Amino acid sequence: MxxxxxxxxxxxxxxxxxxxxxxxxxxxxxxxxxxxxxxxxxxxxxxxxxxxxxxxxxxxxxxxxxxxxxxxxxxxxxxxxxxxxxxxxxxxxxxxxxxxxxxxxxxxxxxxxxxxxxxxxxxxxxxxxxxxxxxxxxxxxxxxxxxxxxxxxxxxxRVPDSPPAAAARQAARLARDLLAADLTDPPTLEELAEAVGARPFPLLRAFRTVYGLPPHAWLTQRRVSTARLLLDAGTPPAEAAVRVGFVDQAHLGRHFRRIMGVPPGAYRRANAPAARDALAARADL
CATH class of the missing domain: 2.60.120.280 (Regulatory protein AraC)
Known part of the structure; x- marks a missing residue:
């Protein structure tokens, strides 16, 4: 099989x-x-x-x-x-x-x-x-x-391993917040570092340490997780893709399946409001 x-x-x-x-x-x-x-x-x-x-x-x-x-x-x-x-x-x-x-x-x-x-x-x-x-x-x-x-x-x-200095953690948090605030038009690493008062490489190193991913990969994952919320609310995959900053539905589909394990259309069918309501109604019986 x-x-x-x-x-x-x-x-x-x-x-x-x-x-x-x-x-x-x-x-x-x-x-x-x-x-x-x-x-x-x-x-x-x-x-x-x-x-x-x-x-x-x-x-x-x-x-x-x-x-x-x-x-x-x-x-x-x-x-x-x-x-x-x-x-x-x-x-x-x-x-x-x-x-x-x-x-x-x-x-x-x-x-x-x-x-x-x-x-x-x-x-x-x-x-x-x-x-x-x-x-x-x-x-x-x-x-x-x-x-x-x-x-x-x-x-x-769990005990954290050698956390970065407080200033580096703060810069990473600020960078994350800036990326999360506008998923569709992200800055370059240099622009991001300038915006949070850091140098590019130290910011990259701190961001990876704090969040486990470099900024661009974190942004992709946040786009997928935000698209998931939109799909949960019944948004069509093509619309969700554009709203979170992907080029099109195919672009969303590649990353969504790579992270979630299923295509966005299949995920939406299983988790759309109607499907959840039907399960909830059965649970109340």
């Missing part, structure tokens, strides 16, 4: 988590980050991904774990590709469960990027199945169990 498929979706019972069920063979994820955690259970094949300076490989029966705001990629580790079920729980939802468990202060971080944990693998599958069958109570309960199990078994408080 070599055909690819991907379904990226949300469910009203799980407001703080996205779900992805996919098979990839030729598709590759470019360098990107998530503002959520990534818990990916591989069901067949092998996924390889560059993470924290090394190439990780995760095969069937194992899980890939990625921290928020941490640069990584994703590609087939064998010719037949890989299939997986993924959960993207928000940092707030994970922190809430960590507080309930009495975990140490600080942002929880995964100790290893690849783990073997049969129970966690089953919980990922059970959350997906419960959400797909619209079993609201089961989905929310299983997700809470999954997060608690993950925190107990696979995380520790």
């Amino acid at each position: 070599s055909e690819e498929h991907a379904h990226y979706w949300t469910h009203p019972a799980l407001p703080a988590v996205d779900l992805l069920d996919a098979r990839y063979v030729r598709h590759t994820f470019g360098r990107h980050t998530h503002d959520s955690y990534v818990i990916a259970a591989i069901t067949s094949g092998v996924e390889a991904f560059h993470y924290r300076g090394t190439i990780e490989r995760v095969g069937a029966g194992s899980l890939g774990l990625v921290d928020p705001d941490t640069l990584h990629t994703g590609q087939a580790g064998v010719p037949d590709g890989w299939t997986y079920q993924v959960l993207y729980p928000s940092t707030a939802s994970v922190r809430t469960v960590a507080d309930e468990l009495g975990a140490p202060l600080g942002t929880p971080g995964f100790r290893k990027a690849v783990v073997d944990d049969d129970r966690l693998t089953r919980l990922v599958a059970q959350v997906h199945l419960a959400a797909a069958q619209n079993q609201v109570l089961a989905a929310s309960t299983l997700l809470r169990e999954l997060l608690a199990h993950t925190l107990r078994r696979h995380t520790a408080a």
